[in-house]
Amino acid sequence: MLDRKKLARLALVAIAFISADTWIYSSLRGAFRSIMSDTRFKEITLFAKTAPRDAAAQADWIKGAADLLAGSRSVYLAVEASGELAVAAGDQNLAALLRTDAEQPDFKKGIDSVRYLEPFVSTKEYSLASGPGASGSGRIYFAPVPDDSGADIRGALVIFSAASETDRFDGLLLGLAVVALVIFLAIYSVLAFSRDPAMGFAILGLFAIVAAFVAYPLFEALRLTFVVKGAFSLGIWKEILTPRYLEALWGSVRLGLWTATTSTLVGFAFAFLVERSSARGKKFISTMATLPVISPPFSLTLSIILLFGNNGLISRQLLGLSHFTIYGLNGLVIVQTIGMFPIAFMTLSSVLRAIDSTVEDAALDLGASRLRTFLTITLPLAMPGVLSAWLLVFTNSLADFANPLLLSGSYRVLSTEAYMEVTGRNNLGGGAALSLLLLLPTLTAFFAQRYWITRKSYVTVTGKPSTRLTELASRPVLIGLLAFVGFCVVFIVALYGTIVAGCFVKNWGIDYSFTLSNIPEALSRGWKAIVDTVTLAAIATPIAGLLAMTAALVVVRATFFGKRLLEALIMTPFAVPGTLIGIAYILAFNKPPILLVGTAAIIVLNYVVRELPVGLETGAASLRQIDPAIEEAARDLGADTPTVFRTIVLPLIRPAFISSMSYTFVRSMTAVSAIIFLISARWYHLTVQIYNFSELLRFGWASVLATTLIIIVLAAFGLMRLLVRDEGLTEKTISQ
Amino acid sequence: MSQNSVSVTVRDVTKRFKNTKGREDIFAVRNSDFVVAPGELVTLLGPSGCGKTTTLRMIAGFELPSSGRILIGEEDVTLLPPNLRDTATVFQSYGLFPHMNVADNVAYGLRVRKLPRAEIETKVRAALGLVGLSELADRAPGRLSGGQQQRVALARSLVIEPKVLLLDEPLSNLDALLREQMRIEIRRIQKSLGITAVYVTHDRVEAMSLSDRVVVMKDGIIRQIGVPSAIYSEPDSCFVAGFVGKVAFFPVRVESAGEGGSANCTLSGKAIRAGSAAAGLKGGDEATLMARPESLRLADAGEGAVDGRVTANVYLGSSVECFVGTDYGEILVQIDDLSASRLHAEGAAVSIAFDEERVRLLPTRAD
Ligand SMILES: Nc1ncnc2c1ncn2[C@@H]1O[C@H](COP(=O)(O)OP(=O)(O)OP(=O)(O)O)[C@@H](O)[C@H]1O
């Protein structure tokens, strides 16, 4: 493939492009420089003319020059009786420089020009000793101050202007030139060397997306924690690694430990009942155990507050408790457990399903008691799954933002501390550092789960689930389990019921009379948020879906250098807490070259990038089931890669495509941890509106919006079910 | 169509798979060099993993040769992607599109070429007629039998009128009877369309009965190319002899080259004349004498060249396979004429005689 002719041509084209690129760059830079100095000359000359004659007033006047050019320093030279120009007022350091370097050709020329009433700018750059105002190097401007006749001077204005501004533009221009070169060469090489340019461009495009919207912001976030006022400093980390914040780290970890443990226990109870017992109503139980996974943020917290808060229905009205508080660790563990045990349930039930129950039968047959069978067979076999579930919940709990925001009280966790740091103290660097701190336990758990536990799994997928069911629980155990699960189910139903009830109550906690007025009120106040949220989610959904399926095709079918890196970068947002991503995005995209803060684009991009990992996994799993010969046959019959993708791949992985889109939609509708940093007056988000209403103690309005959100989410899932229902037939024949 | 048949040239092609995880690279194909003449059907035959599929996939464009060129007609297509080549492949697993019915499967290549609708319809109907599937046009491929799926795959490849048809073990999923029928069918269609074809198989009967010429491969290396009868009766190596049919080997010493390619040798001191000999053998060499079961006869003990005892008689209907335990291992003798030949009871002492015109001398090599 890499034949000489092509390489030679590439070299030629590259040289041609580089010269063109350099020429455009340098002429643009030259043009910009001359425009800049022209306007500067004009401004300075005009300012110079306003110089007061009164020596006392000159000191004040010269200070005004600093407003003319941000961060500049200046001196006023007056013509003395001898005809010499001498410093009359202004910055000491600049004056010193003029004096010591008076013999510099630059300075001599400057003074000469001024005498001929011509302004002048130094050809070289000079640096000034540090002092007030600008530091670093810059150019020195000389402007004449003409006398009344206008034919001679009475003084001169000398201004030192730091080069930073022009430099920044130069830097930007240089960056653009380099980027143009890279893009051009990448596209040219793909066209010249790849036998499948479409695939080549897909790979390049994915790399560009993850580089710009995953790697770059995270790198910026990390970099800026080491920068204070434009210089390298460990100040931020010194401040973060103090007891106050380490306590929050420990708070996050402690909460994670508790939630992971309780969620795994609850999830195991549900999974055991569904997969290893003959209890009836399994379908209902497993629906109830998966439902909370799609509950919007704040909704469960909201109903917990409505029931057990300071003015809660149960805590205050029914039990009359006055010193009880739900705020803090206990409340958080309860809400997180309800919200996250479904993760454990889903993991554990698939693990239990995969364990061949004939193994348990064999143990029972050999005379082991049920308990013994459970302890020596079932549990050890399920152990990797249990650990995996525990770690998954642990990561989720650490990253959780919405629940602690409303319910933490005086208990401190990192995700909300980072938020407070950014919004309350306007300390972006500190917020970034805090959320980076959160990355430590999160990534540890993530990698442990992904690469260690999954490898230890003993579960052998036989492909034929045994239909026979071993009754592994004795009657009292079964009844106990049923009672526990029943209690949980009732609790979950009660929580959802409370949200709905909250819509119709006048003033929760004080006045429980029925009202319908919350609904129009909340909908009209929240209307913009609803429209914004649905619009942005609807825009992100097809983009994320298509991108995810493209990525799946690339990852499963293409072989290229850097594939693992691409995969890792795409997967990164899955392991990184939303708070960090949100902070990283505002840090990276509030300045050139990619200025996006406040736009809809930044929110959509955030959705897309964050939901890409799950979409990719779904699509890849589905694609791996498909015989590659099917795609090869299509290609062999004359279809190019885009056609194969459109007519073969996409229809075949339609279920994955649709489910990843509905997942993206729902997750975007219920996003909060990253989005809360990215919303603006122009683009708002429903979940943040719910939070705001809750903070204002407008629980009725918050309930209405939460209910609306739940309805939208359920509708989206219903629609997906409908679309994917008749896929069974296709799926069965795909792998022939 | 037969007028514009093209040749396929595989010129000194090597395919090397870079192996990750520190293992050695795999040479799936080494310096492969052969030409398929226009309208010819050539079979790539060899044991599993010998590089047949890899060779085929390089002709189709799915793999890029590490070195060497591939030509279709006069055109060098080495770098051309599969969708731009005039080849059509019938895959071992068929690769039918499960979300399209039979007619849509067959129409796919034509739709990609943006042919007018009416033309597509006639061509699809004709192609389905050719493979005898006209009634099943509306079926989903998942609801067809293996043989029917195979025909759909064939029709789908033929309908785009490719210059080269590539078949990768297309019959391996079928039962023996269907296999035979389809073999004849494929051969008939290929001949009538005058299409150039490369056929991959590890089934020697298939290769022998189907092809104009056979390319025998082993470990990525071409061992012999020739018409089926030559491959069968005049192999160049023990490997080829053994791979394409049942054979018995005897260690001999070459005495002298005889007339017309024949040679004289000694087997444990007994002089034997071999009707043919592989090139390069000279007097004094250690060599191997190969004998097909049908070129051996049973004689009374002491009368033939090799003595032994009958260990088993297997009746095959029209013939009997008689296994004889000898000093050179168990030798298979095929007895066709049941009436004339005397059958020997199991355990009987017999002697094996050579049909000297039909035995052949081969170089002894450890393969
Ligand atoms: N993509 C690949 N990467 C690495 N090695 C490969 C790859 N494809 C094939 N090989 C190796 O190349 C060799 C030849 O493979 P090939 O598929 O051509 O064999 P084959 O003759 O078709 O065998 P079979 O009759 O079993 O289909 C094998 O050793 C195989 O393991």
Ligand SMILES: [Mg+2]
């Ligand atoms: Mg093969």
